[in-house]
Amino acid sequence: MLRFIVKRLLWMVPSLIVVSFLAFVLIQLPPGDFVTTYIATLAASNEVVDQNTAADLRVRFGLDQPMIVQYFKWISGIVLRGDFGLSFEWQQPVSDLIWERMALTLVLTFSTLLATWGIALPIGVFSAVKKYSIGDYIVTFFSFLGLAIPSFLLALVLMYVAAVEFGQEVGGLFSEQYLTAPWSIGKVIDLLQHLWIPVIILAVSGTASLIRVMRANMLDELNRPYVTTARAKGLSEFHLLVKYPVRLALNPFISTISWLLPNLVSGSIIVAIVLSLPTAGPLLLQSLMSQDMYLAGAFVLLICALTLIGSLISDILLALVDPRIRLE
């Protein structure tokens, strides 16, 4: 097992290098560069960049150099000095911009994950066990509804109702007085008070699809001979369900953990934008749109690293949960 983990960890290094190069190329593929986008963005408000300044910017940001040179400057900074470069747009070190947002993103996504699983798994089990009952139909109806409503629309509707009908402010993760305050118990409580809205919005669609997956998996397992055997041996129904079929039905959930981590960053972008959440998503989108290469590159690199780590975790967990899977 340990050997397997070490081997996997070593493989990550070349993977990351390849991925970082591809990411850099991809970010550069759209026409124009940061300066073009910068000029275009300002032009959108009929604002003008001094033409001398525009030419200046390209030289200052090294955009006049070949891409391969820019790439090596960037990657050697990361590898040698842990320096992710300077964001063009903000003229701030990229690492300053990324970490706090990543932390909040982690909080949001893990809360969403817990909520999603907490709701979806019992309901999925229930609707499989009570197949074609009234309860199953009701749950199924709502889960399809949840699946059909885009989360950003739900967020917009919620915001509209809250703002126009109740005069409440929905959006953001903190109240006014805690926005820039240092971390404290009060701030954490304030965060929790705001967190549940995006968590519910994000959980709605995730829950729906998970219920369907869980239901289908359970149905597969419920008719297996080992269930019949266990039942014949007089195991209590609840004990039986939890001990065998549920455990096996969880298999697909565990193998999707590797997608889950990158989803941390990219999954909730639109909702985060609508609700003005200070998470990583909006910043990533923004940096891609403005072709702020170093900032976008750092995010993409981070997402790739998370994917690799996630697939490692899911492999390990699978081996632990499912005795049919062997690492060698």
Place this chain on the structure above:
Amino acid sequence: MSRDTEHGPGERRGLDRRDMLKGLAGAAALSAIPHAASAQTAKEAPALAKLAAEGKLPPLAERVSANPLVIAVEKVGRYGGSLRRGLRGSSDHNGILRMVGNQGLVRWNLAFTEVLPNVADKWEVNPNSTEFTFYLRKGMKWSDGKPFTADDIVFSIEDCAKNTELYKSPPSPIVISGQAGTATKIDETTVKFTFASPYALFLEQMATPLGQHPTLFAKHYCSQFHPKYNPGVADLVKAANLSDWGTLFRNKCGDIEIPSRWGNADKPTLDPWVIKEPYTGGATRVVMERNPYFWQVDSVGNQLPYIDRLTFSISQDVESLMLDAISGRLDIQERHLDTLQNKPTLSQNMQKGGYRLIELVNSSSQQVQIYLNMTHKDAKMREMFANKEFRKALSLGMNRKEIIDLVYLGQSEPHQTGPRPGHPWYHEGLSKQFTDFDPGQANAILDKLGYAKKDAGGIRLRPDGQKVFFAIDVIPTLYPDEVDALELVKRHWAEIGVDIKVNTIERALYYTRGDNNDHDAAVWPGPGGLDPMLDPRDYLAQHTQGSRYAIPWAQWYVSSGKDGQEPPESQKQRMKLYDQARATADLQKRGEIMKQVFDLTADAFETIGICLAVNAFGICKNNLQNVPPKYPNAWSWPNPGPALPQQFFFAT
């Protein structure tokens, strides 16, 4: 040309544009609230008075200058309150600039017609407009309490703007005929700008946002990041983990239009409010608080600003900004909301949100300007586009009335380009030629041009057998109305046998195609309606990104003939005339020269316009006072800044 106070009688010569924007000039008179604050006796905000009494701040007299700028307010206001505005997440630094960063040497009047004293108390210009002497206010202070003097201006220009390590080429507003001007200190409060050739437009340029360099950098603060004054700057660069001193300097002192201008709370400024919570990559809001050393007072001597603080919330999404607006959480906002599509929603919710609408006079001339690329890389296309008769036929072949009614809800009139109606330089011929809808004549012209043969679909064929077809680049995310207008134009032109493709593209691609001269044609709102001197790109090829009918000609002009392509005679004449106008201080004479430019532009008929640019609007909370009900909407007049937000106040 010198003026002592802004409300002096100020005899104006010749071109009085007062009529043009009558609503603007008498703006505040329309306010319906009775004079309420006459009992005001305080000379400074209560919070500042308290600090001064405790000895934490010098007394008011030592903070404002001996001759502060006196603003003739409509109503004397009361202190207090927090003004809320919205910013977008990315590259919206100019949203802050427009509100507070308007403190150049001089500023615009409300009607956008005349330059008034600001940081400079008065000025003198020599007869041939090569020397400008500015007299500063005695005892004026930066926001940290350090004196503001001529040294600061000389430092900003000579050591910063003209430093090739900081600016590869000096900012255009201080350059004329390829040479940057020189700033010289005469005494503590007098500074002289000298140019190699006449530059009468210098004062107007200094009133625009891009002309703020002279007052941008505080010498006592910014010189610590400058190697000329601090030999140890390399250590600072290293400590900040940056690559060179230029980056460090920009991080700390900013530049006119970059986010980091609002990212450092320690930087001294001359603005009415100073940064408390900076605009950085991770920020969800920006907060500014009053500058205790602000150098402007109202007509009874109260120090401005009236409002304690500004809060800019940062939304990633315009829709959530709309929600803020209709639920009354924005006090004054036009940025990002002012599209025609939003107007019905915002009008409907006026009562619920407790706001009123203010009218913003569009400074542009043209709502949809069609630029056929007259320097097209393909010779056949070039020949077609360069023919004035062809363009005339296209212009006659479009039904402007239908476009105005359907797309612009009837709120415009057929118009080509040129200064807006009511502007003293309004040019009937330029603005109205070929705006009738006359498909018969259009067809006749096209037949005569040799495009008489048609294919099975009714599209005309060129003599070489190719269809008369071209693509028009448009950015749907930016100007959805232009796409709608073009779709109608496509139908109109199909009737006269001309086929176009409405080429909807992303905006960076739009610019790249323009830069590379790869486009057949493009649309953009045509500027130059209220600011024909500052943005004449549609009157002559002068803007290397904006003169999209012939970018290589603009490159030729800007580089004095080194790059680009040599333009035809009519263009060369206009370029010469425009240079001449820029050097002419006398508005009357300048107008006469520009008339010749407009005559030539009308005769050349290079761009095809559809209709007059539609006015924009903004929302303003009902209890926010001293806000003019109507003012220009422009970048050169960076609204609402020149309407002086420092004299806005909240009535209870």
